[in-house]
Amino acid sequence: MAIINCPECSSRISSQAYTCPNCNKQIRGHIQQCPNCKEWVFTDTDICPTCNNALEHSSMVHNPTEKTLPLHHRRPQRKPKKNRKGCYIALFSILTVFLIICIAFLGLTKYRENKLLEKKTLQEELARRIAEGVKANEARFKQMQMDSTMWAKTFSSKTIAATEEYIKTYPEGIFINEAYMLLEELNRRKVSGFELNQIRNVVETKLSEVKKKQIKKLEKDVLGLHLEIKDELNVTKKYINRDSFIYVVKATILSTINRTDPNKPNKETSKLEILLDSNRKIIESNI
Numbered sequence: 380m381a382i383i384n385c386p387e388c389s390s391r392i393s394s395q396a397y398t399c400p401n402c403n404k405q406i407r408g409h410i411q412q413c414p415n416c417k418e419w420v421f422t423d424t425d426i427c428p429t430c431n432n433a434l435e436h437s438s439m440v441h442n443p444t445e446k447t448l449p450l451h452h453r454r455p456q457r458k459p460k461k462n463r464k465g466c467y468i469a470l471f472s473i474l475t476v477f478l479i480i481c482i483a484f485l486g487l488t489k490y491r492e493n494k495l496l497e498k499k500t501l502q503e504e505l506a507r508r509i510a511e512g513v514k515a516n517e518a519r520f521k522q523m524q525m526d527s528t529m530w531a532k533t534f535s536s537k538t539i540a541a542t543e544e545y546i547k548t549y550p551e552g553i554f555i556n557e558a559y560m561l562l563e564e565l566n567r568r569k570v571s572g573f574e575l576n577q578i579r580n581v582v583e584t585k586l587s588e589v590k591k592k593q594i595k596k597l598e599k600d601v602l603g604l605h606l607e608i609k610d611e612l613n614v615t616k617k618y619i620n621r622d623s624f625i626y627v628v629k630a631t632i633l634s635t636i637n638r639t640d641p642n643k644p645n646k647e648t649s650k651l652e653i654l655l656d657s658n659r660k661i662i663e664s665n666i
Contacts, residue, residue, distance in 0.1 A: 383419045386410060394419070523553060530554040539565045568616040570626070577659050578614055578628055585653065586632065589666050603637035609648065625662065626655040632666075 381394045390401040397407045410419050415432040426433055526549050533545040534557075542562045549555060570578075586606040594604050609631040618624040634647040654663040 383410075386420045386424075526552045526554070530558070533558065534561065537561070537565065539569060568618070568624075570614045570616060574626075574659070575612065575614060578626060578655065579608075579612060581655065581659055581661065582608065582612065582628060582630065582651070582653065585661065585664060585666070602639060605635040605637075607633050607635070608651075609633040624657055626657075626659065628653040628655060 382391055383394045384390070385392050385399040385402060385404065385406070387399060387404040388402040390399060392399050392401075392406060394410070395407055398405050404421075409422050411422050411434070412419055413427040413430065413432055413434065416427060416430040418427065418429045420427055420429075420434065424434055529545055529548065530552070533541045534554075539562065542558055542565060545552070546555065546558050546562065552558070586608075590604055590606050611630075613629040615627050616624045617627050628651070630651045632649045632651045634649065636645045636647070638645055649666070652665045653661055656662055
């Protein structure tokens with residue numbers, strides 16, 4: 380919209396006025412602007428009265444349907460409705476992205492916590508196993524010490540009872556193989572009751588022979604002589620090789636002498652040692 384001079388009366392009017400308020404000439408849709416001097420003239424004017432420029436009726440016709448209508452002729456325009464749907468979509472998108480970020484952050488935090496917990500659990504498990512290993516090694520070392528001590532005593536005694544006790548106490552001991560070998564050897568060297576009885580008979584026979592020989596050498600006041608085994612016989616087998624052995628017999632002999640003179644000693648003790656072959660025949664004797 381522009382303020383122009385009315386082509387008829389030169390009054391100052393709006394270019395969008397329907398008529399000139401001064402001369403009542405129609406203005407809107409009936410005026411055009413001279414392309415030469417820019418003055419406004421009626422559309423039916425052939426020559427511009429200001430600059431005498433020839434005018435074309437169709438070139439400068441002012442369009443009466445333009446939006447610049449006078450206020451009292453304008454239609455009330457509706458304000459465009461805001462696109463609330465687009466706002467909702469944008470808000471929903473923002474909330475969705477925010478929610479995804481929160482979930483991702485929480486997931487990452489939980490993942491890190493799980494990793495830390497897993498690491499802590501592994502460290503505790505490792506520490507527990509190390510402690511158990513140390514404890515087990517200490518117990519194993521103590522067991523080995525006890526095993527070795529008992530075997531040393533067993534081997535030193537070299538008795539069947541001690542060896543059997545070691546095997547019973549440590550069936551998987553360090554020296555279990557040696558213990559079975561020792562037990563086999565001790566059993567092989569063991570003298571049975573039958574053998575002891577026969578050896579006792581041999582010894583008593585030997586004592587009888589000795590008694591007869593000694594009586595002839597005794598003093599005249601001796602009325603009688605009695606020889607007896609004071610304690611149990613100590614009999615062992617001594618192996619010469621794998622299959623050959625001899626018996627070693629040791630004993631204490633008590634000699635009781637019956638004298639006419641009671642003031643003289645009537646009892647004496649002596650040591651007896653006899654070697655017998657595997658058939659229990661005397662090989663050597665010290666009496």
